[in-house]
Every structure is written in structure tokens, then in C-alpha cells.
Amino acid sequence: MKNTNLVRKPLISLLAASILMLPLTGCFDDNPQQTVYQTTANTLASVYAEQDVGGTELPWGVTLQVDPSVLVPCEFERVVDGDTIIVHSPDGERLRVRLTGINAPESVHPDENQNTDEGRDSSQFMKDLLSDVDTVYLEYDVDEKDQYDRTLAYVWIDTGDTYIMVNEVMLATDHAEPVYIEPNLRYANTFKKYEG
DSSP states (O other), X not given: OHHHHHHHHHHHHHHHHHHHHGXXXXXXXXXXXXXXXXXXXXXXXXXXXXXXXXXXXXXXGOOOOOOGGGOEEEXXXXXEETTEEEEEOTTSXXXXXXXXXXXXXOSSOSSGGGOOHHXXXXXXXXXXXXXXXXEEEEEOXXXXXXXXXXXXXXXXXXXXXXXXXXXXXXXXTXXXXXXXXXXXXXXXXXXXXXXX
16 A cells, blocks of 8 residues: 555656646647747747857857847838838837848839849848748837838847847848948948958
């Protein structure tokens, strides 16, 4: 009889511990945003796993980090091309966002002769990168609008562990080139390493 109790006690303890851990696994999560976030983080993680990051912890060897308190969360709508996206601001305004400090080849120019294979590749890469993203985070520099009334921003995404800047990812993967337009030069020194 003692042997039976010795076996039952650990099994009962293990069962009780398992039951107590269930809420921590997300099985009873009532927050759909959390579920979306988990899916997004997992999808991004699988994309990043395919990249050679050169011994760094960030994908594609990117290096920039950000203080999340300066970021403005926006609902992501769609990719326009390799350097422009559409988002909705926290107050619901639809914004056409031009990624600050980069220029991607043309892919949606009204004159089809202006569009290039490189531009289509850049646009597709951006679409793949953001395919499961519901929220992007904007960081503004000095000027928040350009002459075409587009919002100018550094666009960040949450990988689950940290934030990475989409602008830098596009440069690091050769899908865009750096451009320097005053006064928005906050990350110009970092972007210079991606020249040429």
C-alpha cells in the first residue's frame, strides 16, 4: 500500500501543477489581440530563422534599437511599394507613410516603363515582411510630412523580443538605398553603412 501512495502522490502533484499551468499557456486567453500577436511573432520568427544574421541577435544584421515610449502604434493596412505603406493612426486617420531615409526602386509608377523588376522585388519583400503584422509603430523625425503630404516616419515592428526598424531591414537586404533629406537625419550615420 505504501508503494501505491508513493506513486500516486507524485502523479497527483504533477497533475495539479499541469492544471495550474494551463492559464499560462494561453488556452484560456480572452484577448484576441494576444492571439494575433503570438501568430505574428511566430511568423516573423520563422522568417528570421532563414536569415544569416552574422552572429547578432537581430535579423539581417540590423543594429538599431528604440525606446518604445517614442513610438506611435498604428493599424497596418497595406504595402504600397518598397518604401511606402498605408496605416491608420490611433485617432483613425488613414495615413500614407513614406519610410524616412530610404528609397526603393519603382514598382507602382503610373508610367509602366518606370517600374522595374527590382522595384517589384522590393515591394514583394515588404509585403512578405509585413504579411502577418497588424500593428506598426511610427517614429517621427523633425519633419512629419513631405511636399506630397505623405507622413514621414521610421517604421518599427515588434518581433516579440524587441523592435526592429523596417527602414533598416529594407536597406540591409538591398531592397532600398539610403537617402539623406534634411532635416530628417536622425539615423543617417547608421544608414550610411548600407551605401553602394
